[in-house]
Amino acid sequence: MRSGLSTPELTLGRKLISINWLLVLLISMVAAVGFAMLYSAANGSMSPWAERQMLRFAFAVGVMIVIATVNIRIWLRYAYVLYFMALGLLVAVEVAGYVGMGAQRWLSLGFVNIQPSELMKIFLVLALARYYNASAIEDIGSITRLIVPIALITAPTILILRQPDLGTAIMVAMTGGAVLFLAGVRLWKFALVGIGALAAAPIAWQFLHGYQKKRVLTFLNPETDPLGAGYHIIQSKIALGSGGLMGKGFMLGPQSHLHFLPEMQTDFIFTMLAEEFGLVGGLALIVLYALIVTYGIIIAVKSRNQFGRLVAGGITTTFFLYVFINIAMVTGLIPVVGVPLPLVSYGGTVMLTLMIGFGLVIGVGVHRDVPVGRRGEAEGL
């Protein structure tokens, strides 16, 4: 078959050429916005944040390109291995992780501290994509065929919830759900899970930590505690609102620079951007994000193998969730759950995770014509 013949022709040079460089450019543009905001957050200084963020990004771009050139079948082959490795790390965090910011999220590997929950966002997508790659269309409808994917999603979600990291747990669960949705699981089953989740909410409430409960309650009525838990939301809204249409100007946001805005270099960096560049700046960044998401979806749809489609679709959704949850959080649409703004917020692990993800997405695009069999063999059905 023709497609079977195309594989040997995919040399490294060709792969590099077929990389979606426009997507790389968009990613770099968003990252550059991040550098500028980190520069501003430090009152016009490259240290402590902007400089390190640039170095990380440069490194991460390299990682992204390397991953993009790796044959997609290799990812399929190691999908479960990577998933269980990440799951193992999550268990290790449970056992040996250290507590930062009141939550046990980090694992020290001696030279670097990693956050296994971030890796899990990617590897869960790989594992689910492999599972559904092997499933025939008629099998997807079967209830028993849902047991494995739901177990794959539930195990890390519960482990992450125990850390406790509500934001990441929600993201992992939603990402998994998105892959199931893209694979073709019936809509009524999602509805059933949704209703079940609502029914379980009061029980889940019991398991929430005090600060998590407080955040939800504060979200419902931030003004009740203006100097305590509601402070972040109120100050963020004030900063956004006072930015107005055109903003206060680069490095001139009083709310941010007078420290009324907390954590402006991480979770609340979008607020600072919107204060300094106004509605125009905020919308521009959202448009950039929308373009990246669109490219991701196009790559997914164009892929000729189910594994690639699900990987690109799932990872793009993860990225979208980062964007949406963060901006909705800082604008007061949803409770503060501690999700950073992708590519912009200061932070190494998230940056690396995202770039690995983009590497995979671009890789799907590069290898879109590679035939992938149900068990990952070159000659599929």
Added chain:
Amino acid sequence: MNRDPDRHKIFTRRAAMLAGGKAILLTALCGRLYYLQVVEADRYATLADENRINLRLLAPPRGRIIDRFGRPLAENQQNYRLQLVPEDVKGSEIDEVLTHVQKIVTLTESDRRRIVREVRRNRAFVPVTLKENLSWSEVARIEINAPDLPGLMIDVGRSRRYPYGPEAAHVLGYVAAVSEKDLDEDPLLKLPGFRVGRAGIEKVHDLDLRGTGGSSEVEVNAFGRMIRELSRREGQPGAEVMLTLDMGLQEYIAKRLGEESASVVVMDVRNGDVLAMVSNPSYDSNDFNRGLSSGEWQQLVNNERSPLINKSIAGVYSPGSTFKMMVLLAALEKGVISPDHKIHCSGEYELGDAKFHCWKRRGHGFVDAMEAITESCDVYFYEIAKRTGIDRIAATARKFGLDEPTGVDLPGEQGGLIPTRDWKRATRDEPWHQGETVIAGIGQGFVLLTPLQMALMTARLANGGRAITPHLTRAIGGNAGAPRQPADVQSMNIPPGHLAIVTEAMNRVVNHPTGTARRSETGIEEFPMAGKTGTVQVRRISKLEREQGVRKNEDLPWKYRDHALFVGFAPVENPRYAISVVVEHGGGGSSTAAPIARDVLVEAYNRQSAGPGLPIAYDDRPRNGNSDSATASSGEPAPTEIADRGEGGG
């Protein structure tokens, strides 16, 4: 081409649905941003400004107090104080912060109570002073620990300083922290560490000295630290108050009195300027500003020489023989005696069953009016008082302003007491006894005067009987305002002849060989002093004590000894200074009080002649009033042109 077209189809459909969902959510975000940044922009802009802009009240510098030569008596100096802004202490209690602060600077328990009280009283953004007068090392330690001490700041303030300390404390008074009952509409009073005048000139002219507050809009960060000033409205600094005091003379008197419990008042007889007012012992106004410990306070309160009381205006004393001028003037006016009528003094005086003694047991023999004053014969005055009657004596005393407070510009002045028949009936419901008139004739019994009243009486005798009034304020804000003594100071209508007899008699008290103060001549030919001694028994020496050998006053415990008094003026011709000296339990008027008066007046004279050497040329022009040269003693022509100008500005 595609080996699983069904799966691909499903995926594409689902991806489109998912993309649609994402588009809806992103649109929702855009709508939310539009709502916050356009629809609600104004509201949030206002909130942002409220966040970052603090309106701060600026305390105006308190006006200085200077003496008549411009020497500062009260001024402001910089000090560093630690302040706490309660609203910036987030998430922790004030108590915790204070405990933290205590590791750096010392705070007493009462400090802590005061701080907690002030925090409760003020709004949360008003800084509360934790500690004043920080040392340099304390300032440094606080600055180093600043990141761990939210809501704390160091403020450079001004504190009141009194360069002369105790020497003018009773006149100047002091400033102290605002108390609940001081609070009125003036927002300045709510400023932490603000001081209001509590006594003396500081209290009388508090509003002038205080000025009005300015305000400054400052940008603050989330921790309440000031980032920059946005705008500033300057207040009005307090006005400078110039006093009539000559601080050099005041200092001299304080030194001259030493340990004595005494009052000295020096007044310009021409216009009522109080040149010196010393009440000894004194306190240090600086201590009050700093805040006294309860131990220090108890020490001041329990001191038997009462350093807290301004004896010059709040101490009342029997005037003793210094009152004899009033009695003589009353008798002359009623015509019960003529000046050269002689009365025999045998050393004692009988009235009914009662026997009154002259201080001179052997008696003075026959004495006329002038001799009676010169030698201070008591029997003469018993007799003329009896003839004149208490109400006529009181009427004369009233002319001299002795029946009421003089109205000097100081708080807490007492009025003394000039008894009358009506007074006794009204207050004691008893008839007046003639013996009480006799006793009043030598200034004892019910008669009570303040040292300031004694000085005023003397000044009015010396200036030809014009009703000047005493005052301490010379100018406020460089503006003397209307003359304090109108050019036509009311004459008291004392016949000049009577006054001449009294003043000549007072001259002889000092400058005649028989005078009771003959050892206290000034020794300066052109500056002789006239006066009158007085010695007032505080307690009779009892028979028992006499038998035990106590004969002399000095043998008694301090608090039972006689008061020594002297009133006088100088020079005799064309007088300028009047003085009253009261030394509590000081012994004799002639032995203790008169020499002090002499030394003080000589000092005043020397300072007057040394004029050009002083910081500001001594202003020896009468401020006003002396145009009535007919009644004033002759000599120097009265500078009427100055009187007309009213001496604006000095």
